[in-house]
Amino acid sequence: MKNRALKYTIAFGVIGLIIAILIAYVERSTVATFQKNLPYISLGDNIKNRVTQAHLWFEELMAGDASLNFERDILTVFASSKEILQTAYDGKENELGKFGKSNDEETQVIIKESIISLDKLLATAKERWKFKQQHVTTATEPVLDSTGAVIVTATVSTGEEAGGELDQEFDANYQNFQKKMDELIVHINASVKSDVTYIDTLSWISIISLIVAFVFLCVLLYRLQSGSDKMVTENNARLEEQSKDVNALTGFVESISAGDYAVEIEKLADESLSNTLITMRNKLRNNAEDDRKRNWSTTGLAQIGEILRTSTTSTEELFDNIIKFVVKYTKSNQGGLFILNEDNGTENTLDLVACYAFERKKFLKKNVAIGEGLVGQCFMEGARIYLLEVPQEYISITSGLGSSNPNALLLVPLKVNERIYGVIELATFGQYQEYEIDLVEKLAESIASTISTVRANESTRILLERTQQQAEEMRAQEEEMRQNMEELEATQEEMRRKEKHIQSMLDDEKLRNEVSQKNRKVLMELTKNRDVQSGNWNAALEKITSTICNQLHVSRCSVWSLSDLKNRLKNEKLHILRDRTFESGNELLAKDYPGYFEALTREDVIVANDALTNPATREFADGYFNSLDINSLLDVPFFNDGRIAGVICCEQQHQQKQWTEEDIEFLKSCADLVTVAYNTMKINTMIDSLNGAQETLQTIIDNIPRAVFWKDKDLRFQGCNRIFASVAGVRSHKDLVGHTDFDMPWKDHAEAYRADDLTVMNSRKSRLDLEEKNVNSNGEISWVLTSKVPVMNQHGEVVAVLGMFEDITERKRKEADIESKLNELEQLKKMLESRTN
Template identity: 40%
Template structure:
């Protein structure tokens, strides 16, 4: 243990109680000495000595203590007073040897102060007294008493004085040893109190961490507190992990919300753009946003502000930006993000009821699929963005790009269908006008009907091709890393996705169940276990046999069931499917082909498991990937059909 260097204040604190106790003892002892002196005066009529010398000795001690209350001088005076009392008693009893023991009594009393230096005035006065009085007595002075012996040789005197010195020295050493022990005890006590304080602070700090308060500060006043340092380091690691988890959850939840917007607005590009920019601005906590989409007039292309959002109200603006013009046009041209924290004064203003202000940052993100850019998204905020927020914007821009392509194709098909319907109405009007010439009209009418049927066939074929083209473009952003996914290898893509899901979620097995609307059945297309092996399972589930399960399925309800055999939705599957396969818990999400239900990806586990939101989010991503792979398969089949034709 590290030894602390004591200050004067520390010494005062340590010995204050000892000094008070010793002062009380000494007061009693001095009074007893004085009374004992009076008692001895009756033997040889030494009243004057008893009252005079004894009274002066008491006065010297108490006056010094009163005049100098903060000084230890009175203790040294006390040592001298005890020596004077011993000399007084020897004189009063005419050199009685037993009176010499009061030197040892006084020396012993001084030990209580635990200060060996107090022995010095005692031993000095004793030596002076013994030497001078012995010498005077041996010269023949009758009124001077040192011993009752007629004669004491030098050898006896030296032994007498030497033993007295040894005893005083022992008492001094005893006082010194007690002083060191007292200091050591104080040092140990101080150290233990410091350690106790550290432990108390560490416990309080740990309790704050355990309650979730990872921003609490811990002031380390002791550089040797290794536990405190470890707790601070642990807090820092937990805080970093918590921040990372929040960032990942921010991205996951945001992508899910954007996915909901895309699914709910697949029929209208304008509604899709409006809801998308409103969702992104609100979710990001930004102040203003705009979505510029690529438009064309003949051979000339430009960017048009399709949707914008600011302060929870839509601004109906008309703004055209040329390719390469300004930051928006430059972002479209370079196909890369532009992020600015030093915004020019007149670039853009954020408007509220209190006035206008320049934003703190501008971020411009290209809206593009893997190989095609369809627009630019511009956002403004008073607060700077973190890296994970910019990464989130990149991902949602990729998601909306595929949906925009698909929506535009759908709108073109609707436009063609509307034109066809208008032509049909016009032809019907012409028929009504030409009834007078029925023979000519019959031939014309037959020709018109044939053209109408042919036009409908063309429109239906165009619609099918447009839908498949939309599926192909919608999956382009998904087909980046895996070659099988890019080429549309359905079996391999499905197998890889299921194996990945089983391995990542650490479940017994994961299966893809395809829905057949004609037969109202769910059939297990493929199933893989956690070890990456396919499981032979061609089970079919009929709606007639399992009405509650299919009711939940049609309602597009995700499954997160910990106790599947007893759950209302899955209990009817227990005897035929769950129990034979020892399935205890299931987690499933729907797989969509556009807005239609394609099937379900279902995780099955042989133990009870509490499914988390993250499990569901991961399965939804797997479902999107399977949907993309399925679309890729349709694209490949379409390509083969076209090449054959």
């Protein structure tokens, strides 16, 4: 209801605003039209009166009125009239008012024509006045009678009189100007009438809009009142239906809250609400099912963790408890645990160390070779195997009453840190859900981790048992060897020290193995990097330096290239771990750091745990290390073509770092990747250069005015120019590559051409500018000028033949014609000589 009231209020406001805007627009349009047309209305009559007055004064001045002045009374009026017309044309303000720039092209044309007509009128007036000044004179001449006496004096006037050419031209220009003024007045009146009609139309629209709006408001108020009465009745009925829906909703929500997700809701008046509640119930049921699965997995992980922690009596007991728990918890019918046995020398096997079926152990002994059967295949691939169609003779689940094949078989490798210790196999009459398989994989990872720890503990236990056994033997001989007690005690102390040392070595070796595995994984990712493989130099260096910083936990890592003279190092890429930024372009000169460059030229790996005191790096202490607080440095060179090409530099700030063998080996591997990227970059550059050179060479060959081709040592075409491609009937030289003469239009002569090519290649001698005569199947004769050259490599071996030819048939015909004509001339000469004699 509130929304409807707001809508109606907004509608009323909008309608009122539109009507108010329309009325204001009509009022402002009326004022604007009046102000715009007022100067134009008075323009025509004002200019017409001014010019008419100036015309009358000019005629009186020409008639001899001495009270008038041409410059003051005539030209001033004409000039002011022209100025008024010009300002009206330009849309400026004058004494008649402010003229706006008119968009009416016809008005502008009439005013412009009026200005031109006024200029002509003014020019004609000036000519008449000038003529009058030059030719109108007053002279007194005597008139004599027959006796020669003066009788009277007469005034002789010369010049332009009324009805003369200048007077007629002046009157014609005046009439033309008056006509233009009348045309301007008529046009402006028509324009004003059009504007008045437009304003009148807008006024009627405003009036009609007010009437329509008033009628609309009355009808709307009536409908609102009737609708309000109807709404009250409908709301009462709806309220009763909603009370029923509320009761149904209350029961539905209470059932959901109690965990009854199978409850159904009665049909409500609002069907969308019913669908929404059903959707909510389904989502809650799915969430409860997901929680059950998640809790099931979490509980299983916790229980297997407890078993792995508490079963420490022996490995057999541990394996039995593991397989028993996994089979029961996953509700499987049978299970087996296969552990890798590495004590058989070179041939490792998977031994069945524990199995469980139908609540009773099955003491079996079974060995599986790596890659043999599903167990061996699962171990070798390192991935789970889940079968829903189990082979008939692979496995059977037995009981006291019989046996049957399972419906599902699941094999999961016991893998941790990319190392596999064995395989767990489960079989069931049902099927395993995806979340159950995920749990088994997580359990397998925990079991593998425990097996790794148990094996280490087992080795330690065996060592301890042997030590204890030796101690017992020594105590049995205590009486007999009392004199050697001190030596025995010393020996025992040494054994304990060695034991601790061995344990420390085992721990260190384990740590190094973990670091090495991580380094190998990172190196594998770098090796697969697209930028490193493709030789994208900058991107590859950014990837390598950032990876080294993250893997070795160093502050800065950079790659420097060494000049061919080994006197300058250039910073190709520097990665700063803290800012995650890259820099490049700095240079180091051998003359500034001779000790460091000497170590580089020896291709040494510079390991400076204390960079400030190391002989190879202490030259940087004052100017470089102290400013950046660098304490440790590790440099590993990378090579190209068997020579040092640069160095990878790792720098640790704010504290010293003890570089390990794993760090050095990792950096050496990264140096190999830098070499690969560097060589690939150079190869790409060479390929681009060769492609450019090949395109340039092809352009040059295409512009040779002869047909050019070349073949490899197997006489297959490897390229040609545009003329030869046209002769061969192909679109481009690329379409010719790999073909032979047998594929060409001249295949009938292919054997002869190939024999000629082989002769040139075998003799290693060029055949230049040989004229050859050809006769085609139609008996037509043609001549070609042919040249062939053997192409040899840097080892002096002939690897191709280059040929070119030019059709000289027309030239041969001309030479034959010239020779024939010379023979005729020679015969004529002989005939003339014989007649002379």
